[in-house]
Amino acid sequence: MKAERPKFIGARIQRFEDTRLLSGTARYIDDIVLPNMLHLNFLRAETAHATILDIDTSALADLDFPTWVFTGKDTAGLSMKAHQDVPEMQYSEQPFLAEGKVRFVGEPVAVILAEDPYKAEDAAELVFVDYDPLPVVGTMEQARDPEMPPLFDGWKGNVIVERQMKGGDLAAARAAAAHIITRTYRTQRQAGVPMEGRGVVAHYNPADRVLTVWSSTQMPHLVRTYISEELGLPESRIRVVAPDVGGGFGVKGQVYADEILIAWLAMKTGRPVKWIEDRREHLIASIHARDHEHTLEAYVSADGRLLGLKADITVDNGAYSTYPFTSAGEPGMVGKVLPGPYDFQAYEATFRAVATNKCAIGTYRGVARPSAVFSQERLMDDIAAELGIDPFEFRLKNIIRQFPYKNVLGFTYDEGSYAQSLEQMRELLAEDIAEAEVSKSSATRRVGVGIACFIEQTAHGTPDFTRRRTPIETGYIAARVDMSPDGEITIDLGLQSHGQGLETTMAQVAADALGMKPENVYVRHGDTMTTPYSVGTWGSRGGALGGGAVHIAATRIADKLRTIAAHLLQSKPDQIDLVDGRAQVRDNPGSFIEIKKIARIAQRNVEQMPDGMTPGLEAHASCDGPRDGTYANAVHAAVVEIDILTGKTKLRRFVVIEDCGTMLNPLVVDGQVRGGVVQGIGSAMLEHFIYDSECQPLTTNFADYLMPLAPEIPNIEVHHIETPTPLTPLGAKGLGEGGAIGPAAAIANAVGNALGTGVAETPLNTNAVWKLSQHIRETA
Amino acid sequence: MRPASFEYHRATSLDHALELLHEFGEEGRPIAGGQSLVPMMNFRLARPGHLVDINRLPLGGIEIDGQVLRIGALTRHEAYFNDPLIARHFPAFLDAVHYIGHPTIRRNGSIGGSISHADPTAELPAVAVLHDADIVVRSVQGTRKIKAVEFFLSAYVTAIEPGEMVVALEFPLPPSASTGSFIEQSERSGDFGTASIGITLQFAGGKIGKAAMVCSGADLFPIRAPEIEEFLVGKALADPGAAEAGRIFAASIDPVDDHIASADYRRGLIAELTRRAIEAACTRALDKS
Numbered sequence A: 001m002k003a004e005r006p007k008f009i010g011a012r013i014q015r016f017e018d019t020r021l022l023s024g025t026a027r028y029i030d031d032i033v034l035p036n037m038l039h040l041n042f043l044r045a046e047t048a049h050a051t052i053l054d055i056d057t058s059a060l061a062d063l064d065f066p067t068w069v070f071t072g073k074d075t076a077g078l079s080m081k082a083h084q085d086v087p088e089m090q091y092s093e094q095p096f097l098a099e100g101k102v103r104f105v106g107e108p109v110a111v112i113l114a115e116d117p118y119k120a121e122d123a124a125e126l127v128f129v130d131y132d133p134l135p136v137v138g139t140m141e142q143a144r145d146p147e148m149p150p151l152f153d154g155w156k157g158n159v160i161v162e163r164q165m166k167g168g169d170l171a172a173a174r175a176a177a178a179h180i181i182t183r184t185y186r187t188q189r190q191a192g193v194p195m196e197g198r199g200v201v202a203h204y205n206p207a208d209r210v211l212t213v214w215s216s217t218q219m220p221h222l223v224r225t226y227i228s229e230e231l232g233l234p235e236s237r238i239r240v241v242a243p244d245v246g247g248g249f250g251v252k253g254q255v256y257a258d259e260i261l262i263a264w265l266a267m268k269t270g271r272p273v274k275w276i277e278d279r280r281e282h283l284i285a286s287i288h289a290r291d292h293e294h295t296l297e298a299y300v301s302a303d304g305r306l307l308g309l310k311a312d313i314t315v316d317n318g319a320y321s322t323y324p325f326t327s328a329g330e331p332g333m334v335g336k337v338l339p340g341p342y343d344f345q346a347y348e349a350t351f352r353a354v355a356t357n358k359c360a361i362g363t364y365r366g367v368a369r370p371s372a373v374f375s376q377e378r379l380m381d382d383i384a385a386e387l388g389i390d391p392f393e394f395r396l397k398n399i400i401r402q403f404p405y406k407n408v409l410g411f412t413y414d415e416g417s418y419a420q421s422l423e424q425m426r427e428l429l430a431e432d433i434a435e436a437e438v439s440k441s442s443a444t445r446r447v448g449v450g451i452a453c454f455i456e457q458t459a460h461g462t463p464d465f466t467r468r469r470t471p472i473e474t475g476y477i478a479a480r481v482d483m484s485p486d487g488e489i490t491i492d493l494g495l496q497s498h499g500q501g502l503e504t505t506m507a508q509v510a511a512d513a514l515g516m517k518p519e520n521v522y523v524r525h526g527d528t529m530t531t532p533y534s535v536g537t538w539g540s541r542g543g544a545l546g547g548g549a550v551h552i553a554a555t556r557i558a559d560k561l562r563t564i565a566a567h568l569l570q571s572k573p574d575q576i577d578l579v580d581g582r583a584q585v586r587d588n589p590g591s592f593i594e595i596k597k598i599a600r601i602a603q604r605n606v607e608q609m610p611d612g613m614t615p616g617l618e619a620h621a622s623c624d625g626p627r628d629g630t631y632a633n634a635v636h637a638a639v640v641e642i643d644i645l646t647g648k649t650k651l652r653r654f655v656v657i658e659d660c661g662t663m664l665n666p667l668v669v670d671g672q673v674r675g676g677v678v679q680g681i682g683s684a685m686l687e688h689f690i691y692d693s694e695c696q697p698l699t700t701n702f703a704d705y706l707m708p709l710a711p712e713i714p715n716i717e718v719h720h721i722e723t724p725t726p727l728t729p730l731g732a733k734g735l736g737e738g739g740a741i742g743p744a745a746a747i748a749n750a751v752g753n754a755l756g757t758g759v760a761e762t763p764l765n766t767n768a769v770w771k772l773s774q775h776i777r778e779t780a
Numbered sequence B: 001m002r003p004a005s006f007e008y009h010r011a012t013s014l015d016h017a018l019e020l021l022h023e024f025g026e027e028g029r030p031i032a033g034g035q036s037l038v039p040m041m042n043f044r045l046a047r048p049g050h051l052v053d054i055n056r057l058p059l060g061g062i063e064i065d066g067q068v069l070r071i072g073a074l075t076r077h078e079a080y081f082n083d084p085l086i087a088r089h090f091p092a093f094l095d096a097v098h099y100i101g102h103p104t105i106r107r108n109g110s111i112g113g114s115i116s117h118a119d120p121t122a123e124l125p126a127v128a129v130l131h132d133a134d135i136v137v138r139s140v141q142g143t144r145k146i147k148a149v150e151f152f153l154s155a156y157v158t159a160i161e162p163g164e165m166v167v168a169l170e171f172p173l174p175p176s177a178s179t180g181s182f183i184e185q186s187e188r189s190g191d192f193g194t195a196s197i198g199i200t201l202q203f204a205g206g207k208i209g210k211a212a213m214v215c216s217g218a219d220l221f222p223i224r225a226p227e228i229e230e231f232l233v234g235k236a237l238a239d240p241g242a243a244e245a246g247r248i249f250a251a252s253i254d255p256v257d258d259h260i261a262s263a264d265y266r267r268g269l270i271a272e273l274t275r276r277a278i279e280a281a282c283t284r285a286l287d288k289s
């Protein structure tokens, strides 16, 4: 059937949405202004752990403008419930507004509404909360100390969940090992930080009993479902709209208490309510990520074969569990992905999330994998160093080469280009490796080269989420494609696009299936009123599964176009090709009919259709992930130059070789990879969300919480290998997160290579590198 | 992150500005580029009741006035980059301004604002202290000049009194056989420095005559290093003992230990920057002699 070669899939087409995004005509959450609107200001906890004795709002009565104030007493019973359905999990709920206790600095304690956002902020200053401080659980060690008081009533200690995954015979691997290498690695806590923060506007219209909620979210349908369940409204009467979203990166890929609370407030006050998060709120109270410690023990044979791996994983989760991935998601992910691209037969991981008086951990680009790959790839370098083997050599000795490969946990990897990308990277780095070697004799300036080789399970769907037993439950992505009588195409996409270029890539997919141009396709997304139910855009699934859904739906319309064309041209449907706007007979291209003519016939001149055919050119399809997802792979490499006397580390070169199967649009792939790498550079070198010993946050603005800036970023070289997967309709694997996964490991390995020392922790800022190079200064 | 309410006044002349500042006292604040004041107000760390906008006043300009280089308070940071007087007389100054923020900040930020804001590691306060500048301050009562070393009292605290404003800085012109350098390290380009060192030297016959040194990052305001200034006198430009100077100076300071950098690191960094700044200045002196 697929005689025609794709014309647009794989083409470097400039993103259509950029015209809007770059010309100031995009419409973000803060652009939404409704008549009679109230502005919300959160009063947030200033103490990390305390009993609330009293909230005094009496001063508001003296103001010369009206205010509305709500506390946990008003919202009692409303909460976020995010549980993994396993017996080991200790459950907690996050009240919409603190009830009785606060558990982290930034937790909402009250809301103050006023007719002007400035006045709301002024009024919030007049509300006084009397706190009785409780002992703070501030570190992983304290959280695991059974003597410390639990954060929640009825809990035993502060370990939220601890579980195991294993495969093979670890004792045998240990017994057979010539080398046992044990290391502890730490990635520090980070915030997510899209350029646009979060925000919510809600409005209830009693006339048609419809609640409309605009939210800067990656998952409008899930917000709708949660509102319905928590507030008891029918989903049919709730419309959630994600307008243009200025970056999400997973931060906006959870349902937040405030999204439901603001909907509730709009109904309660009878007026539209608006909240726009400020940067401080974003940094202290949206979600955090990457706060991991992993102790790994590797069993290695005398000839450098990895025999087995034992892992102990702790994630400092903060106080609450986020919806829908829960506090079990992050440690579980590490346990699952640590085996990585290497071939070994024995594995055991113990992983836990612990509760502390900090902001909750949620999903942020890469979700646990930047930390897992940091540990995995630091370990590979540390083993290579211990055995005196070249790091490339050691990896190549252990890399998986036969596909499909069933890993030690029973996950099946589809084909990738692991060894090939390692070999290719080694060639690309030859000169840098030589320079690094020469610089080893210098006590003042060192060059280092480091790599990270990893796989990423992408396009996970329902089978994977069912195993997780968390509220995400399902993973299909749906699309509805419609060709109107003039031949123009509309895609209503279950995904929400917040930088992924879906308005372009999905148009490319539909255009190829329908023999039209991407310019003929209008992609709509983000509005639950127009788009089919889906769980949102996150998890490197959009291209592979969203593209799959669009392809399937568009192909159904294409089949109908062919049937009508065959009828009109006296041919057979399987003899009709759809190309360049025409339906033409394959062996006689001179015999054709314009596709837009067929579109008109199918909806206006229906008497010309084959007998009994239903009018219309509309199709709805969904695409779910394969059992184990599909595995994208990549090698990242960093070349650093270190000033030993000041700790200043210059990232001279960053190279990516990635394989995400079929690329829908290489330009978009490059953009996704580069953006992710920049965030990974932040993890590696700068970003650290710091709490003091009382769990007071110290990095609450951009002067203290340091993100990478353009001058620090080298040109990022991106190379592609395409190994299409048989597991998704277009052969595409996911790639949205990969860029962010490798840099921490690659840069740490480069710094370790330069300094001739192990690197145990991120971020490698000037102070950290200066400390790590102490031995060089001392021997100089 | 919205400012508390305030009243805005646009000053139409210097006298008008001074009258307004006099009238509002503690409650009044000049606003120049707004690059520091506006964020402080948004965080509600600054809550002036009245802002006096001085941007329309004729307080810009870099000119020689007798034995001093006079820089008007509203001179924007970007003005120094192509200024021949700065390049000729104040190489350390020119080095330093390259470390200030980013282009938009340099376009708006003013020298009066920078020194009045008195961030502990801002460049222009350090430059003023290094060059023994006079800070010319006016109020309705008249004009007074404050020595830069006496101007900075602590982090964000200066000798300016309510009702006063800075109108200019006066930098004594150095003799021709002199040069200088300024080196800073920050976590990212454009950030306030973790530490910085500025040096000026007068030289003759291959030797250092008079020297001055300033350091930011060792204390809550830029400090001079009299011990090192002494140490450098008479040293050969080709071999000024820079590394030793760095060690001596680092041993004499007690920098803060915080989440940005440890005290140990600051000390080590300051020793190294001291060495580099002295060597850079000496190299320039050798090139000039």
Ligand SMILES: Cc1cc2nc3c(=O)[nH]c(=O)nc-3n(C[C@H](O)[C@H](O)[C@H](O)COP(=O)(O)OP(=O)(O)OC[C@H]3O[C@@H](n4cnc5c(N)ncnc54)[C@H](O)[C@@H]3O)c2cc1C
Residues within 6 Å of the ligand: B029, B030, B031, B032, B033, B034, B035, B036, B037, B038, B054, B073, B099, B100, B101, B102, B105, B108, B109, B110, B111, B112, B113, B114, B115, B116, B117, B121, B122, B123, B124, B160, B164, B165, B166, B167, B190, B191, B192, B193
């Ligand atoms: C992202 C960012 C990065 C920055 N990086 C740097 C950097 O690396 N180095 C650096 O030095 N600075 C940096 N700055 C600050 C910048 O240089 C400011 O411009 C400067 O600190 C203040 O100048 P201004 O004219 O903007 O003053 P304003 O913000 O208008 O005022 C600052 C203070 O000075 C007072 N004031 C202003 N003018 C006068 C006057 N004539 N007399 C008395 N008081 C006055 C105001 O009342 C206020 O208290 C940065 C700023 C930003 C936003």
